[in-house]
Amino acid sequence: MSQNTLFDKVWDLHKVSSLPGGSDQIFIGLHLIHEVTSPQAFGALKDKNLKVKFPERTVATVDHIVPTDNQSRPFKDNLAEQMIETLEKNCLEHKIRFFNIGSGNQGIVHVVAPELGLTQPGMTIACGDSHTSTHGAFGSIAFGIGTSQVRDVLATQTIAMNKLKVRQIWCDNKLSKGVYAKDLVLHIINELGVKAGVGFAYEFAGPAIDALSMEERMTICNMSIEGGARCGYINPDEKTFSYIKNKLCAPKNKHWDKALTWWKSLKSDQNSIYDDVIKLDASKVEPTVTWGITPGQSISINQQIPLLDDLSPNDKLVAKEAYEYMSFKPGQSIKDTPVDVCFIGSCTNGRISDLRVAAKVLKDKKVSKNVKAFVVPGSEKVAYEARQEGLDQIFRDSGFQWREPGCSMCLAMNSDKLIGNQVSASSSNRNFKGRQGSPSGRTLLMSPAMVAAAAINGKVSDVREFIN
């Protein structure tokens, strides 16, 4: 059993009681809600005649269902309009802060909370969304929950949960040029598999992780869940603290000093004990692209789609399903695969640094005529910053559509969808069957820079050929 890791410290600090069955009751420091997984939870509160226990510790925004072309109200989609209205009503009734469209702070919940300074080291954070693991980048312990647990957090600010084991993933050396956090996390998931993280929290550590910016660290922790770990985290350091400083909801003045002293005491001890440790060499990672129907089915840009015989017995079943669904042949190169749609956005890669990297590749270039390309900023703040820097114009000049913030085609709950068996080059996090809105749509996950390169060439390309 792990000892003295950041996970152990934060868990123990937030443990309210041991429950009769053997799980723990854990206090949730920050609860984030959105329109998709909260209405039934508020409904259940009403049925049980319960109030929200700590309304000031829940924060809401709207992201999954918002249109990205025209956000004027009422939305064209009646169901989407009904969902945002329900959230507005619930927040008003229960006195919950809601960052609505036009507030300047609306966006994807996992983009918004860090940029507001709500996400802080040493906190427990829960949200009815599996990518809540993103917030672990700040040294918080953050995990996705279902609607019944959203109800529990609203009613009690706690949940019942079994303590997770801790696996340290130590990344040596540094990423090479043209290789990004997305490539590293896809590589990790490929190495360990999509279910290795079940029952674990992942601690990402080592020189390659230390070298990453906060936004890159968020990309890594965001995709912990794709490796099966509902929680992933990175020990906080000076980068963490300076990112938070002066943010809207960050502690200020004497509170800042107190917070900093506490945060600095929070990392895993030198002699901590882990349930498992994995080491890998980040300098060996190359631009990585998924070829299949799980985020673990990825290869480097210059590799071929694996042959069945090269796979472990456990991976064969899903590989067969993937060849068929993707219409790929084993042994085929992924490079030069034609793409129909290019999507830059999502809680994985929809932040300002992602847009900067993609814009750099696209500057003075044109998107291929055969490609529909669009960029969806992760939040209103990201969109504002991008406009200030002129990035929106670079995207437009290249042929990308510049959209309004939201989750968009990561999960296609709005009108941004693949059609038929289109192939998308996507900076999002899931390449599941049907994920991007068409039951036969095909998704290739890659970094935003690689999506930009694919958009220019109209086919999967090595972004390193674009940057010197």
Place this chain on the structure above:
Amino acid sequence: MKSEFIPPIGKITQINGQCISLIGNDIDTDRIIPARFLKCVNFDSLGESVFEDDRLTLNGRHPFDLEENKNATILIVNSNFGCGSSREHAPQALMRWGIKAIIGESFADIFYSNCIAIGIPCFTLPKTSIQEIQKTREINFFLEIDLKSSIARSKDLNFILEIKESSRKMFLSGEWDATATLLKNETLVEKKFKELPYSKFEYVN
């Protein structure tokens, strides 16, 4: 659709029913319930849309469409079932279709806790036992699951099921619906909050 849906309530000690096999690893929650069905403010109509896209693709040959499976209540799956999104809509859709328990090689974490929270026990069995059940050509393969002993009995086979002890106890005591249990410790929760270093930081601006 089937007869009227009645959600489980109270102690769950015994689940008897016909099995339905779904073969495949890493079956994600987007497949169990595609995202377009999440545009709802209640779970009521999800049962009919379970596995919608997979069922359309298989055009009537999907296990959830076969006539002989229409009364099945125990779902038999392979490894990492329910991976991906945290949407509780996935187990809600399975439950509203008629599933009362799931036996598999392994489950994704969030899916598992969602199932427990709504009263669907999830058990694990070794791969070989799962395959033994899935290979059976016998239509109407029935199991009697006893949560006290964690044993599943069929006409001629017995399986020793694994389930997290905390989950098993919650089903036996009827405390799987956690809200009431958590509410009991209200004073402790308030005390805990005051002890947290960040409860003293200025927070709202």
